Amino acid sequence: MVAVLHLSWYDEMIEWVPNTYGGIYTLLTESESLWTPNFVLANTAAKLDKIGDDWQSIRLLFNGTAYYFPLGIYASACSADITLYPWDINICTLQFTPQGHLSTELTIKIPDNQVILDDFSENGAWKLLDTRVQLQNMNNYMAVDISFIIERRPRYAVINILLPVIFMAFLGNVVFLIPTESGERISYSITMLLAIAVFLTLVGDNLPKTSTPMPYFSYFLISLLVTGICVSCATIFNVRIYHKDDTTKAKGKWAKLVIYLDCSNRRKSKGSKVSFNDMKLSKCDEALVDCMPETQNFKTGKNSGQNLSPRNEHLPKQNQVNPLIIEDCMKKTSIEKECHDIKIAWKDVSEALDKIFFVLFNVIILITSLVFFLLILTSERVTIEMS
Structure with missing residues (x-):
């Protein structure tokens, strides 16, 4: 990103009396011949170099105060948490440190804990949520951390x-x-x-x-x-x-699958209304699945509850349904004949x-x-x- 650092310090070697020099209170000169703090971007993603160039100007005041605003392009290596991509929020920090100066030799003061955003331009990919400026003291070396809290625009x-x-x-x-x-x-x-x-x-x-x-x-x-x-x-x-x-017809589970789907579709399309409770209807549906050429040992008794379908025999006694009920249910839905006479081809299985x-x-x-x-x-x- 392109940014300007606001640096100022006091240098007793550049003090002067304005009246002695024709009423000059301020002076603008290049930084090449003057002392400037040896700041570097510690976590840079490019070449490690001193902040500012020799051609950039310094404004000097008669009382020894110097104002230095080095403009530069700062590329930092930030660790991104992209777990929630593209709705992720990340913190990118620029760490500036005076190279070679101990904290006892160079004291850093920050006037505010926020970045000045007067000339900030919005980015199309990221939204700036907040900023913060913190002073760090690491092993007798001071550093300034400038953090940007950014949110990805997910659109x-x-x-x-x-x-x-x-x-x-x-x-x-x-x-x-x-x-x-x-x-x-x-x-x-x-x-x-x-x-x-x-x-x-x-x-x-x-x-x-x-x-x-x-x-x-x-x-x-x-x-x-x-x-x-x-x-x-x-x-x-x-x-x-x-x-x-x-020439070979589908049998076993493949045939049962087709029959079950076909019978269910026929029941829905004909909109049959059977005056049995839900329990008996569900048992009737179970009987329809057993209506296969392979299971034609299904026999209807006239006055007794015996000779139930193979599936019905395995039900508890209190849940068994008389074959007369099953037969009546199948007649009402008009699918008994289709179930018994149908021949399953592999194309039907595919469908x-x-x-x-x-x-x-x-x-x-x-x-x-x-x-x-x-x-x-x-x-x-x-x-x-x-x-």
């Missing part, structure tokens, strides 16, 4: 990095809505995965190269990248399922997996985003006690 990172990567993560899940016959699923998912990887590179270039601490934002992007990888893997797996041999994956990965991204924002909101930001 640029939010609009150009955070929101686009979240939208792309949700957009990547649209792959499960693309028809498998189009042949564009795998290329689409890989493209979205690479887009998130590019954003990881952009964020890495803008963050300080430090591992302590790591920003939550980096973990958030990594989680979205892992989710994108899982989406790509799920897409490839689903395409293989879709192109399986049609069912599309629905599950679409909902699953959207929920994962939503939960990941909420966790990230909750961590930002609940974390304690830097607090500065100003004396």
Whole structure:
């Protein structure tokens, strides 16, 4: 940053009587031929050099007071806490010390504990919250610490990095809505995965190269990248399922999965109204899942509670439902015949997996985003006690 230091001291060697020198009370001259304090920026990020140049002027008063205002560009190495990036607050300190002078040889006094901000210009990336000036005494050496409390302006990172990567993560899940016959699923998912990887590179270039601490934002992007990888893997797996041999039908858990989703959708679309309590309705739904070609040992009794479905037999006696109730429930929803006569192809399994994956990965991204924002909101930001 560009700043001006206000330095003044008393030098008995430059006193004069104004009347003796034609009424001259003040004199402006270059600092080359006069003594100046040997201040250096101790934590500089550039070359270590004395503050001020020989061509810069010093104003001398007749009473021996000298005013020196060295203008310079000061680059300091500050340790940044980017845990809450891009909502982080940092403290950057410039430490000026008189090189080689002990505290008994050179006494430093600060007139105020604040930086003069009359000519301060706002920065587009950082907002200045406060300043403070402190005098330090370290092993018989004195130093002046000028601290700036700055807050990052998050709008640029939010609009150009955070929101686009979240939208792309949700957009990547649209792959499960693309028809498998189009042949564009795998290329689409890989493209979205690479887009998130590019954003990881952009964020890495803008963050300080430090591992302590790591920003939550980096973990958030990594989680979205892992989710994108899982989406790509799920897409490839689903395409293989879709192109399986049609001569072999889906059985077991795959068939149950398709039947369950199909029956549930039919019940919702037909809007069936069954005058049973919620307990019996839930048991009826359990019976629908067992309505499979593999489990057609389901038999209906006429006047007894025996010959229950396989799932019903494992229920406690007080929770068992008479098969007549189950049969009546299935008739009312008009799906008994469809459940028994349906033949499950691998394409049907693929379509069912599309629905599950679409909902699953959207929920994962939503939960990941909420966790990230909750961590930002609940974390304690830097607090500065100003004396």
